[in-house]
Amino acid sequence: MAVIKVLPHSLREKIAAGEVIERPVSVVKELVENSIDAGAGRITVDIQEGGKRLIRVTDDGSGIYAVDMPLAAERHATSKISEEADLYAVSSLGFRGEALASIRAVSRLRIISRRADCDEGTELLAQGDEPMEIRPIGCAPGTSITVTDIFYNLPARLKFLKTNITEQRKIQEIMERYAMAYPEKAFVLTTDGRELLNAVPAASAEDRLIDIYGRQAVDGFVEVTAENDYVSISGLVSRPGFSRSNRSDQTLIINGRLVQSAVFRFALDRAYRELLPTGRYPLALIRLQVDPSKLDVNVHPQKAEVRFVDERDVGILLERAVRRTLLERRLRTLNPFTEARSEISRPGTITTGRKPYAVQAPVNMPLMEEAFTDFFSGKEMPAIKQDRTEAEADMPMKGDGFSGLQVAANTGVNIIGQALQMYVVAYDDLSIILIDQHAAHERILYDRLMQADGGGSEVQVLLLPETIELRPAEVSIVGERSDILKRLGFTVEPFGKNTYRLTGVPMELAEASPAAVFRDIVSDLMEIGGSAREEQIRASLCRRIACHAAVKAGDVLSESEMKQLTVDLLTVPGRAMTCPHGRPVMIKMGQAELLKAFYRS
Amino acid sequence: MKAKIEKSCLASTLQAIMRAVSNRSTQPILGNTLIEFEEGHLLFTGTDLEIGLKTAVKAQVESNGSVTVPAKLLYEIISNLPGEEIELCQEKEHELLVKQGKSKYSIRTLPASEYPLFPELEKGDICEIPAAILQQAIRQVIFASSQDETRPILTGVLLEVEGNNINLAATDGHRLALRSISLPELSQEQIALIIPERTFNELSRLLSSGEGEVVIRVLSNQVAFIYNKIVLVSRIIEGKYPNYRQVIPGNLPSGTVASRDEITKAVKGAHILAKEGSHVVKMSFSAERIAVTAVTQDVGDVYEEINAQYDGEDMDIAFNARYLLDILGNLDEEIVEIKTGTSLSPAIIRPVGKEGYTYVVMPVKMG
Numbered sequence A: 001m002a003v004i005k006v007l008p009h010s011l012r013e014k015i016a017a018g019e020v021i022e023r024p025v026s027v028v029k030e031l032v033e034n035s036i037d038a039g040a041g042r043i044t045v046d047i048q049e050g051g052k053r054l055i056r057v058t059d060d061g062s063g064i065y066a067v068d069m070p071l072a073a074e075r076h077a078t079s080k081i082s083e084e085a086d087l088y089a090v091s092s093l094g095f096r097g098e099a100l101a102s103i104r105a106v107s108r109l110r111i112i113s114r115r116a117d118c119d120e121g122t123e124l125l126a127q128g129d130e131p132m133e134i135r136p137i138g139c140a141p142g143t144s145i146t147v148t149d150i151f152y153n154l155p156a157r158l159k160f161l162k163t164n165i166t167e168q169r170k171i172q173e174i175m176e177r178y179a180m181a182y183p184e185k186a187f188v189l190t191t192d193g194r195e196l197l198n199a200v201p202a203a204s205a206e207d208r209l210i211d212i213y214g215r216q217a218v219d220g221f222v223e224v225t226a227e228n229d230y231v232s233i234s235g236l237v238s239r240p241g242f243s244r245s246n247r248s249d250q251t252l253i254i255n256g257r258l259v260q261s262a263v264f265r266f267a268l269d270r271a272y273r274e275l276l277p278t279g280r281y282p283l284a285l286i287r288l289q290v291d292p293s294k295l296d297v298n299v300h301p302q303k304a305e306v307r308f309v310d311e312r313d314v315g316i317l318l319e320r321a322v323r324r325t326l327l328e329r330r331l332r333t334l335n336p337f338t339e340a341r342s343e344i345s346r347p348g349t350i351t352t353g354r355k356p357y358a359v360q361a362p363v364n365m366p367l368m369e370e371a372f373t374d375f376f377s378g379k380e381m382p383a384i385k386q387d388r389t390e391a392e393a394d395m396p397m398k399g400d401g402f403s404g405l406q407v408a409a410n411t412g413v414n415i416i417g418q419a420l421q422m423y424v425v426a427y428d429d430l431s432i433i434l435i436d437q438h439a440a441h442e443r444i445l446y447d448r449l450m451q452a453d454g455g456g457s458e459v460q461v462l463l464l465p466e467t468i469e470l471r472p473a474e475v476s477i478v479g480e481r482s483d484i485l486k487r488l489g490f491t492v493e494p495f496g497k498n499t500y501r502l503t504g505v506p507m508e509l510a511e512a513s514p515a516a517v518f519r520d521i522v523s524d525l526m527e528i529g530g531s532a533r534e535e536q537i538r539a540s541l542c543r544r545i546a547c548h549a550a551v552k553a554g555d556v557l558s559e560s561e562m563k564q565l566t567v568d569l570l571t572v573p574g575r576a577m578t579c580p581h582g583r584p585v586m587i588k589m590g591q592a593e594l595l596k597a598f599y600r601s
Numbered sequence B: 001m002k003a004k005i006e007k008s009c010l011a012s013t014l015q016a017i018m019r020a021v022s023n024r025s026t027q028p029i030l031g032n033t034l035i036e037f038e039e040g041h042l043l044f045t046g047t048d049l050e051i052g053l054k055t056a057v058k059a060q061v062e063s064n065g066s067v068t069v070p071a072k073l074l075y076e077i078i079s080n081l082p083g084e085e086i087e088l089c090q091e092k093e094h095e096l097l098v099k100q101g102k103s104k105y106s107i108r109t110l111p112a113s114e115y116p117l118f119p120e121l122e123k124g125d126i127c128e129i130p131a132a133i134l135q136q137a138i139r140q141v142i143f144a145s146s147q148d149e150t151r152p153i154l155t156g157v158l159l160e161v162e163g164n165n166i167n168l169a170a171t172d173g174h175r176l177a178l179r180s181i182s183l184p185e186l187s188q189e190q191i192a193l194i195i196p197e198r199t200f201n202e203l204s205r206l207l208s209s210g211e212g213e214v215v216i217r218v219l220s221n222q223v224a225f226i227y228n229k230i231v232l233v234s235r236i237i238e239g240k241y242p243n244y245r246q247v248i249p250g251n252l253p254s255g256t257v258a259s260r261d262e263i264t265k266a267v268k269g270a271h272i273l274a275k276e277g278s279h280v281v282k283m284s285f286s287a288e289r290i291a292v293t294a295v296t297q298d299v300g301d302v303y304e305e306i307n308a309q310y311d312g313e314d315m316d317i318a319f320n321a322r323y324l325l326d327i328l329g330n331l332d333e334e335i336v337e338i339k340t341g342t343s344l345s346p347a348i349i350r351p352v353g354k355e356g357y358t359y360v361v362m363p364v365k366m367g
């Protein structure tokens, strides 16, 4: 008996759809791209229950002719390309004629559309394999597509969807990205009448960035541009002072498509090397315009990736452009003395470039002389008190051998000193001990934070409250998680559109930058998603706070700080000897080990 | 180039210069001091591009010229020479000779033309201010500046001219220290500069003798402090300092007057325990006394009491002990006044009997 058989049509459709439509946000992506292809100036998206119940995308674009309607939701039917050659020079976002067919296979689909040059519109109702209903209808020019009950016929898929909040956030994020990719268009996103995004047409990419990130953030960005004979790059990247703990704020747009690209990620990483600590990522909005014939858009089922000729070269071009911009900026802010030199021609500042200093002296002298009146009047210069620098004073062991100060009696540990500005070196009766100062402090703070449960930790009230502008998607998560934030010691209150005011921070963060910590916390919340258990969220936020509040590698510790750290670490019974990220806090080398290392056993 | 100079003068000059010299190896010339030989004196310059120091030392100069040499090396060499008079001269290119008696050291030089230019000391004095007063003012505000590099403005100290006053202000967002010095002759009406903390630290060191006056002068994008024979030039932090006046509460209902020494002792005592936890100490104000307490779980608790005059409702207010000790340790007056509003609003600490100093500190909300 034959075992290979052709699958029924409806099953084939479902399988094919699975490639394109993975979750509600995939529907939003396809529909918004269709609206963009239709030349819409305003795209409105309304969702219910994170898009699971309903997604409606309405545009003021070209509309669909009544005669085309029967084919719109058929597989492999498109108005955008017609022959093979077109595939190699696609200038629209769609080209496969698969999106609407896929949506139809897994949901209930309704299209209403009218061309501006027709008096009447057309309505299409479709549901999987069942026959479509098409009829005339009165409506405004443009297209409105409604997708309800996604995956109603695919329970397995439905099970894999996340909570409504998480699915909604994914939609919010992609809408923000489209808004940044197409600043000239209006984008609106609502759920149950509540506005999640409202971006009015903006004059420039920068203005749109302000809509999304708020005015504060704009100073944090610098512009980059670069080009070669087949690509031009333009974009905005964050200054090194402004970074994130993940890459979620990096957006790449190639010929109007939102895509992911490893080449691009690496290029950015390299451009920021040494300018950002490890684990920190820049924010970036990069737009590439590539000759369409160099671009292969047909490589990914959700069109989330593209391939193009000489990708590596483009990566290098981007890297150099970003690096150059960053370094130029940095030099300018850090280096007034060099600046004086480069301003040779500015009248009023006398800088003689490379001429020997002596030539300059006559000009300079009268003023110098005035400055040195005491000298020229013969008074002697007072001796300068020679005290040790603070760093030296804080370094107990420098030069004066092992004073071996005894740490609190109950630990039995003697501290020798700090090594490499990273480790506390100590010993007890049985072993030599190295403590990683950052990891140890992180562990201590983390434990303390996790313990200060329920009642909440102590809050340092801020003398200068910080206003923090967030992206619309972030605003909703801060709202949702306000309880946890409050219990951790963050006092925040809404302060106008997309803005929060931070008036108190956990005591532990007294030395850290409140705004920077809070932003990191918000990115963590975004990443954790809506479905995480409260306990998980708390742990992750406490890790973040501990990391910010802990002493860093490179910080010089005073005697008393080393002592405090060691006592805190060792006197709590049952304390885990790893940092919250799982790295060891302390290394002990016991007698036996040492004997072996010195071949004495 | 040739000059004779006294060792003690040269040594103290180099000590000062070395504070500005950089020890980063990326730009070796910044580890050097520029020496300019001119009629009657030598000029020494050191800079790490953040700050620059220039000073003149009397010398018998036989021939002029300029050269740069590693500052630390030169200092070590001369410190080791026994006699008083030292000769510096150049016989070969790229070499400076240091001579005394039969000792002869030659040091490799880098050309003076490659040394960063010292900014022109244009006119534009803000004021002349007694060194001792400036030094005290710096000490009383500088600890309140922020260490947080992501907020560069707060890492500096505001130097402001307002009417007849020079104000120094620093804040890290949790507390604010403000010192006003009134001076009869101020040439400028309004000026606000944000000076890096390090600059004030170095300046304070230079002022340690406490004698004489310091001239403060604004340059095009720097500021200069001129004191005795030393010019210290520093970059200015760009940006607008927050409006600190807004956070100083006007009329606070309650006030306590007590001995600074006693409060310090009590807070220090409480801090011993508090620092095992979160550094929080609680002050309870009532008619005749202030009680200072701290509790740290699993460690212990402490109760300290001080006599004080207090008018106001009984209240508890908690602070970060370090913020209190910072101010108490830097005041010179015996009696201080603490004014409070509510347990969550800013408190003010001032010395009694002395105008011109205000410290605003935010309380901690207890969990």
Ligand SMILES: Nc1ncnc2c1ncn2[C@@H]1O[C@H](COP(=O)(O)OP(=O)(O)OP(=O)(O)O)[C@@H](O)[C@H]1O
Pocket (backbone or CB within 6 Å): A030, A034, A035, A038, A059, A061, A062, A063, A064, A072, A073, A077, A078, A079, A080, A093, A094, A095, A096, A097, A098, A099, A100, A101, A143
């Ligand atoms: N909002 C819209 N306005 C006007 N025409 C539309 C709109 N949405 C879809 N269409 C028409 O329906 C056709 C089918 O759309 P569909 O998204 O299924 O395919 P596509 O966009 O051509 O290709 P792809 O599968 O790559 O998205 C399009 O080619 C277009 O002609």
Ligand SMILES: [Mg+2]
Pocket (backbone or CB within 6 Å): A030, A033, A034, A093, A094, A095, A099, A100
């Ligand atoms: Mg499409």
